[in-house]
Amino acid sequence: MSRPPRRPAQRRPQRSPRRAPLDGARLTAYDVLDGVSAREAYANLLLPQLLRERDLDPRDAAFATQLAYGALRAQGTLDAVLARLVDRPLADLDRRVLDLLRLGAYQVLDLRVPAHAAVATTVDLTRAIVGTGASGLVNAVLRKVAAGGDRAAWLERLGADGDRRLALATDHPEWIVSAWREALGGDSPAEELEPALLADDAAPEVHLVARHVDRAALAEESGGTPGPWSPYAVRLGGGDPGRLPSVRSGAAAVQDEGSQLAALLLARAPLEGPDARWLDVCAGPGGKAGLLAAVRPAGVHLTAADRAPHRAELVRGALSGEDDVEVVVADGRRPPWAPGSFDRVLLDAPCTGLGALRRRPEVRWRRTPEDVGPLVDLQTALLDSALSSVRPGGVVAYVTCSPHAAETVAVADAAAARDDVEVLPVAPLFAEVPGIGRGPYGQLWPHRHGTDAMFMALLRRTR
Numbered sequence: 001m002s003r004p005p006r007r008p009a010q011r012r013p014q015r016s017p018r019r020a021p022l023d024g025a026r027l028t029a030y031d032v033l034d035g036v037s038a039r040e041a042y043a044n045l046l047l048p049q050l051l052r053e054r055d056l057d058p059r060d061a062a063f064a065t066q067l068a069y070g071a072l073r074a075q076g077t078l079d080a081v082l083a084r085l086v087d088r089p090l091a092d093l094d095r096r097v098l099d100l101l102r103l104g105a106y107q108v109l110d111l112r113v114p115a116h117a118a119v120a121t122t123v124d125l126t127r128a129i130v131g132t133g134a135s136g137l138v139n140a141v142l143r144k145v146a147a148g149g150d151r152a153a154w155l156e157r158l159g160a161d162g163d164r165r166l167a168l169a170t171d172h173p174e175w176i177v178s179a180w181r182e183a184l185g186g187d188s189p190a191e192e193l194e195p196a197l198l199a200d201d202a203a204p205e206v207h208l209v210a211r212h213v214d215r216a217a218l219a220e221e222s223g224g225t226p227g228p229w230s231p232y233a234v235r236l237g238g239g240d241p242g243r244l245p246s247v248r249s250g251a252a253a254v255q256d257e258g259s260q261l262a263a264l265l266l267a268r269a270p271l272e273g274p275d276a277r278w279l280d281v282c283a284g285p286g287g288k289a290g291l292l293a294a295v296r297p298a299g300v301h302l303t304a305a306d307r308a309p310h311r312a313e314l315v316r317g318a319l320s321g322e323d324d325v326e327v328v329v330a331d332g333r334r335p336p337w338a339p340g341s342f343d344r345v346l347l348d349a350p351c352t353g354l355g356a357l358r359r360r361p362e363v364r365w366r367r368t369p370e371d372v373g374p375l376v377d378l379q380t381a382l383l384d385s386a387l388s389s390v391r392p393g394g395v396v397a398y399v400t401c402s403p404h405a406a407e408t409v410a411v412a413d414a415a416a417a418r419d420d421v422e423v424l425p426v427a428p429l430f431a432e433v434p435g436i437g438r439g440p441y442g443q444l445w446p447h448r449h450g451t452d453a454m455f456m457a458l459l460r461r462t463r
């Protein structure tokens with residue numbers, strides 16, 4: 001008798017043959033949590049790779065995504081609950097057990113998964129991944145989580161108030177809550193902070209940019225709707241943008257509408273005199289450079305630079321097919337070009353990314369307040385150099401995907417204190433975008449604009 005065909009080798013651990021196979025969605029979500037905690041993987045790269053390899057059906061893929069991203073975002077709240085129920089510091093637990101507890105607790109606290117299913121499936125995973133010994137602990141702790149009710153009930157029990165309550169309710173570390181409060185500023189009602197943080201915790205819509213295709217045609221092709229702010233934006237309700245012919249050909253691309261406005265700020269800035277040489281000094285991977293290339297007037301030469309060779313390579317891809325562009329590997333603080341070489345310069349500076357946390361669920365727990373200082377030093381040096389790279393009368397757009405005051409207003413204010421620099425107000429260039437002004441600068445917000453929290457400043461070199 002011939003043996004039954006072997007199943008293809010799989011990475012997934014095997015349970016006892018008498019048991020039902022492990023739940024593919026939950027195992028995939030666990031593997032994402034494990035990659036993030038064990039290898040500092042990026043969830044937004046690891047999850048799609050696992051979904052491709054494992055060929056989950058669309059429902060399971062959607063559930064795996066919800067579980068992995070949700071549990072990563074909610075880590076602070078989940079750990080606060082678990083810390084009440086485990087008899088030792090969470091840091092002393094086997095890392096895999098802690099990830100499994102987070103996965104189970106997330107289903108109980110935030111999803112409508114019946115408690116018995118959340119507990120039983122997590123115990124099964126624990127037995128397969130860690131061993132029977134650990135499954136007893138996981139069973140006992142998750143039962144207590146379930147007995148305590150949902151997130152709202154647990155927030156009551158944890159008794160937190162002020163920023164701690166907001167942090168637990170919106171899945172942010174407290175230092176980020178403070179940074180957002182400061183950025184929302186005095187002219188915003190205090191009630192705006194919680195909606196802002198909740199919007200930063202929601203999965204973002206996919207936005208497309210119509211670079212070399214008519215926007216209405218792109219909306220029809222994609223089934224999306226025109227974005228409210230950028231004349232090039234289409235907002236998608238769902239579907240895989242990578243399958244769209246316009247995206248495959250490079251005529252359109254995925255790009256947050258806020259990033260589109262940041263590129264348009266440079267293109268719209270009022271300028272007297274020659275206007276033929278544009279520079280994107282931190283261009284990788286090329287999203288804004290791609291839009292600048294598409295919207296520049298005829299005769300404008302675009303230089304796109306990045307310090308990292310592999311990022312510059314991505315820019316080359318984004319600009320393939322464009323005439324009159326040049327991609328260089330260069331450190332913007334010590335550039336190879338002569339001072340005063342450009343008429344317009346975009347500096348989309350490296351930053352904490354606190355305005356784009358929606359896209360990278362684990363990043364909020366990786367970043368620390370200590371990251372800010374070195375980034376501010378880098379941003380300051382890059383902006384100083386960008387201002388030297390424009391001719392007298394030329395303009396620099398300083399942009400970050402963060403609203404943190406230190407890397408936005410403070411960096412722009414310090415540059416504006418130079419006696420050869422003046423600030424150009426941003427809001428008049430975006431009259432159609434309400435609530436964009438942050439003093440003379442611009443600030444987009446997820447809860448106001450449905451975009452990442454991009455900061456924009458426009459500076460002119462006067463002499």
Ligand SMILES: C[S@@+](CC[C@H](N)C(=O)[O-])C[C@H]1O[C@@H](n2cnc3c(N)ncnc32)[C@H](O)[C@@H]1O
Pocket residue numbers: 259281282283284285286287288289305306307308311330331332333348349350351382
């Ligand atoms: C926020 S990203 C730019 C995103 C890009 N503008 C876009 O829209 O796709 C910042 C980039 O700055 C680059 N970078 C960091 N330090 C740099 C430096 N000293 N000089 C030039 N580029 C730098 C990073 O490699 C990264 O690609």
